[in-house]
Amino acid sequence: MIVLKSEREIEVMKTACRISAEALKKAGEAVRPGVSTAQIDELIREFIEKSGATPTFLGYNGFPASACISINNEVIHGIPENDRIIRSGDLVSIDLGASINGFTGDTAATFAAGDISEEAKRLKDTTEESLYEGIKAAVPGGRLGDIGHAIQSYCEKRGYSVVREFTGHGIGTNLHEDPAVPNYGTPGRGVRLAAGMTLAIEPMINIGKADVRKMPNDWTIVTADDKPSAHFEHTIAITSNGPIILTKCG
Numbered sequence: 193m194i195v196l197k198s199e200r201e202i203e204v205m206k207t208a209c210r211i212s213a214e215a216l217k218k219a220g221e222a223v224r225p226g227v228s229t230a231q232i233d234e235l236i237r238e239f240i241e242k243s244g245a246t247p248t249f250l251g252y253n254g255f256p257a258s259a260c261i262s263i264n265n266e267v268i269h270g271i272p273e274n275d276r277i278i279r280s281g282d283l284v285s286i287d288l289g290a291s292i293n294g295f296t297g298d299t300a301a302t303f304a305a306g307d308i309s310e311e312a313k314r315l316k317d318t319t320e321e322s323l324y325e326g327i328k329a330a331v332p333g334g335r336l337g338d339i340g341h342a343i344q345s346y347c348e349k350r351g352y353s354v355v356r357e358f359t360g361h362g363i364g365t366n367l368h369e370d371p372a373v374p375n376y377g378t379p380g381r382g383v384r385l386a387a388g389m390t391l392a393i394e395p396m397i398n399i400g401k402a403d404v405r406k407m408p409n410d411w412t413i414v415t416a417d418d419k420p421s422a423h424f425e426h427t428i429a430i431t432s433n434g435p436i437i438l439t440k441c442g
């Protein structure tokens with residue numbers, strides 16, 4: 193069931209989303225060679241708690257950290273570790289959420305550590321651009337398939353593939369709500385989009401094949417061909433005036 197939010201509820205939700213965005217910005221600034229993923233996670237937890245919010249991911253389905261930090265061939269759900277040290281050239285994807293006032297924000301971005309290859313940079317940039325293509329399609333009267341199609345066509349035209357096993361999602365009082373928001377689709381198909389929908393749109397894009405597999409830790413998803421992947425995410429609200437990005441700083 194899709195839960196529509198009132199304008200007032202969207203206003204309240206903005207706080208959780210702003211804290212999420214600020215935490216992600218801080219985390220991105222800390223990404224550099226020599227830093228462990230656990231250090232970045234700690235910084236995220238501290239920032240969210242200092243802001244009066246709760247790290248949504250901590251304990252969610254048993255997840256042991258405040259953020260998912262996924263490097264290179266890791267697509268999503270990387271577990272921060274003390275001995276996982278970021279190296280120059282790494283693509284570091286950070287996904288986090290903050291909850292406050294009964295609502296949740298969810299946002300992710302891929303950051304470059306030190307000098308990354310042209311190939312990696314192009315993947316990162318294309319994935320981010322595709323997120324904004326998806327957001328542009330999130331208008332009242334449109335269809336869910338319009339969002340997925342915008343992302344898919346943007347990335348596939350540039351030679352990348354779209355992960356299919358994982359999708360974006362509705363979000364609000366819960367981290368994961370209906371509908372699932374695939375990063376692929378057919379224009380004009382799927383659920384009709386309406387003002388009051390709040391969605392986490394999150395393209396996960398691979399340089400190589402779309403296939404992924406789960407690591408033995410039962411969390412981390414990696415590309416089946418071990419080639420790099422990138423991930424960007426915003427929580428947005430569909431309003432009568434079109435989409436607004438809630439996970440923005442300031």
Ligand code: MG
Nearest residue numbers: 298392394425
């Ligand atoms: Mg999400």
